[in-house]
Amino acid sequence: MTFENVIATIASIIVILIALPLHEFAHAFAAVKAGDPTPKLEGRYTINPLKHFDPIGLLMLVVLRFGWAKPVPINPYNFRHLRRDYFWVSFAGILCNIVMAFLSSFLLVLFGIITYSVFGSEIASAGLSAYTSSKTTFALLEFRILEILFDSGYISSGIYIVFGLIYYVLYLGVIININLAVFNLIPVYPLDGFRILDCALKKKGKVFEFLGTKGYYVLLGLILWGALCDLIGNYIPFAGMLDVLGLALGYANNFISNLFFGLWGLFL
DSSP states (O other): OOHHHHHHHHHHHHHHEEEEEEEHHHHHHHHHHTOHHHHHTTTTOOOOOOOOOOOOHHHHHHHOOOOOOOOOOOOGGGGSSHHHHHHHHHHHHHHHHHHHHHHHHHHHHHHHHHHHHHHHHHHHHHOOGGGGGGGGHHHTTTTHHHHHHHTSSSSOHHHHHHHHHHHEEEEEEEHHHHHHHHHTSSSSSSSSHHHHHHOOOSSSOOHHHHHHHHHHHHHHHHHHHHHHHHHHHHTTTGGGOOOOOHHOOOOHHHHHHHHHHHHHHHHH
């Protein structure tokens, strides 16, 4: 495992410990505000990660970058306006992840600006000024720039580690939160998309019943299939094209992250 992999792994754990509890707390907060005390009674009205993690979902998230937490227990019949409140409670976690990704993208670009203001002369001396023409480009390539500065002796190992960790926490804060938001839109139990679908449908047939009772196994199968495609991708070049879930999340992530970074590039 390379040094960059170690930094990225530590950063991903930090992001997961923030993103998942806040996602679930957003559900609990919305439910309580809508008149349902169930999350408080069940001890889920908290940002304590231990109260929210699902062992299998957490393992999947750490290993495969796709995962979930324990659904927050709610009683929709306590809501003041059943259909409206049920929708917003279901969507609250997804909205929370989108907001966190949006803020992380802003902080990443801002961190790039700060890094350049601190190490501008070193960057120029290392011949890296070409990467500073665009703030978003510099922000996205910042770890590579830090790596070159460290290898060339322009910055110390301590600065390299600290700045590199901050970079990856912010960068993965964008990627993981977008993945969580898009992944949770899939309409199978126990994901938020199933509850949103429940709100949208007035009549529920066999397909809805299947998604609620067997959807978990379909979801697990798609995740494991994606892992298998990644594994055999080293030997079969087109294997990655068979990872339906991975491709869908990848396209969605690229679109949303580029939208966020493009927006901050206009204003910063």
